[in-house]
Amino acid sequence: MRIKYLVPFLLLIIISLNACKSSSTPGPTGATGATGAVGTAGATGAAGAAGAGGPQGVAGATGATGASGTNGTVGATGATGATGATGATGAVGAAGATGATGATGASTNIASYIFTNQSVFLVGNTRFLVPAITQAIVDQGIVLVYFRNTGSTTSWNPLPYSESGNTLNLQSYGVGYVDLKSNFTSSGLDIRVVIIPGTSLTTLMAHNPGLNLNNYDQVAKAIGIN
Numbered sequence: 001m002r003i004k005y006l007v008p009f010l011l012l013i014i015i016s017l018n019a020c021k022s023s024s025t026p027g028p029t030g031a032t033g034a035t036g037a038v039g040t041a042g043a044t045g046a047a048g049a050a051g052a053g054g055p056q057g058v059a060g061a062t063g064a065t066g067a068s069g070t071n072g073t074v075g076a077t078g079a080t081g082a083t084g085a086t087g088a089t090g091a092v093g094a095a096g097a098t099g100a101t102g103a104t105g106a107s108t109n110i111a112s113y114i115f116t117n118q119s120v121f122l123v124g125n126t127r128f129l130v131p132a133i134t135q136a137i138v139d140q141g142i143v144l145v146y147f148r149n150t151g152s153t154t155s156w157n158p159l160p161y162s163e164s165g166n167t168l169n170l171q172s173y174g175v176g177y178v179d180l181k182s183n184f185t186s187s188g189l190d191i192r193v194v195i196i197p198g199t200s201l202t203t204l205m206a207h208n209p210g211l212n213l214n215n216y217d218q219v220a221k222a223i224g225i226n
Contacts, residue, residue, distance in 0.1 A: 125179040140198030156216035
């Protein structure tokens with residue numbers, strides 16, 4: 001049964017194929033078919049590996065330093081503020097240690113005379129008038145005499161004095177004078193006479209133990225004269 005219908009179908013196909021082969025002219029273009037529906041989006045692919053970093057750019061040149069600005073003008077002096085309140089008085093500090101006893105000051109009864117640029121003579125005595133020599137000085141006080149060359153800054157030489165055969169001595173003194181005796185004649189001498197009453201001498205020696213009356217510097221310091 002099936003073979004009976006198959007033979008005519010095959011013959012039909014063969015005839016169709018031959019008909020197509022015998023025609024060389026193409027048929028007219030058919031109308032454009034409608035656009036098909038958009039297909040669904042595919043899944044996102046995996047991210048690619050990061051590309052290598054580009055080279056570092058060249059550093060830009062340093063900009064020039066800007067010029068310094070000018071100083072602003074000095075502002076006006078502000079008003080004086082009010083005086084603050086007086087602070088509390090501080091506590092009295094502890095008393096300091098007692099200082100050493102100072103040298104004995106000059107006594108009003110001690111006198112000093114200087115005769116500058118004087119002369120002494122070989123013959124006789126050379127007298128100097130000294131009003132401070134009173135009878136009380138003659139009886140109980142002491143008269144000291146020193147000399148040096150006029151203009152010299154060396155220390156005073158005490159009398160009696162002797163050097164290289166030359167001598168100069170306090171020959172005597174009385175009320176209002178002193179007499180010097182020399183075995184030579186000389187000029188340009190300064191004569192210093194110091195008169196100390198007996199009571200002042202006692203006090204002077206008590207406050208200055210070891211005082212050398214032949215040393216004028218010591219005497220001057222002790223009695224407070226130049």
